Amino acid sequence: MIKPFQLGSLPVSHWKNGGGETREIVNIVSPDAAFLWRASVATLQSDGAFSLFDGVDRVITLLVGGPLWLRGGEVNHRLLRWQPWSFAGEWPLATEGIITPGRDFNIMTQRRRATxxxxxxxxxxxxxxxxxxxxxxxxxxxxxxxxxxxxxxxxxxxxxxxxxxxxxxxxxxxxxxxxx
Missing domain, CATH: 2.60.120.1030 (Clp1, DNA binding domain)
Structure with a gap:
């Protein structure tokens, strides 16, 4: 399967925690989980917590907007435009420093089955x-x-x-x- 997409025509849905919106590019389903892997582009309107995903690895890439901080627990990471950063979906992270609206690309994989x-x-x-x-x-x-x-x-x-x-x-x- 090869599927083309235009960002502006992808349907908008709410984050798992209700804190923002995302446009899902692809969701490869799994019989025992919500997905095997999925990719989306999220809108960053204001600072807030990320949704938690147990057993999932994530890679986030800031596409549009100014640099911001990802903080929580021992994590204090500066997210810069077009510089991918990997983290565990269980980490309780929140964004800090969003001044103007932005967007990020996010890909998530079931840790034991994909990377x-x-x-x-x-x-x-x-x-x-x-x-x-x-x-x-x-x-x-x-x-x-x-x-x-x-x-x-x-x-x-x-x-x-x-x-x-x-x-x-x-x-x-x-x-x-x-x-x-």
Missing amino acids: AQVKVVTTAQTPALNGVAFVLQGNWELAGERYEAESGICWQDQTPGELVPLSTDATLLLAEVMLR
């Missing part, structure tokens, strides 16, 4: 068999089609082939999921 790697790239890539490619800026060829900022593809159990930059400013968020 995700997220990177921001500007060169051609040949990704793993599961994942999401989200154009941050410029133009890209993804699975043989042209994509612009705030669009992309997700795929499962097959490779989309080579992902190719088509403009000098082309920047892509690439999330690859490896099943265990």
Whole structure:
């Protein structure tokens, strides 16, 4: 399965804890959990707590907005634009320092069954068999089609082939999921 998406046309839903909104890109279901892996883009309107997800690993990447802090327990992490950061879904984290609305990309995997790697790239890539490619800026060829900022593809159990930059400013968020 290779599925294209436009961020603006994805349905909006509320966070698990009701503290914000997200647009789900993909949700690969699991017979014994809410998902095997899922990816979404959340809107950051104001400071607040993250939803807790036991047994889940997360990677968050700030897409739009100023730097902010993720704090809780022993964690005191500065989240910067386009710099992915991994953390356990059980960690009681909250955002601090949101001044203007922003957005983040979030990918979650069931810890015992999958893992995700997220990177921001500007060169051609040949990704793993599961994942999401989200154009941050410029133009890209993804699975043989042209994509612009705030669009992309997700795929499962097959490779989309080579992902190719088509403009000098082309920047892509690439999330690859490896099943265990």
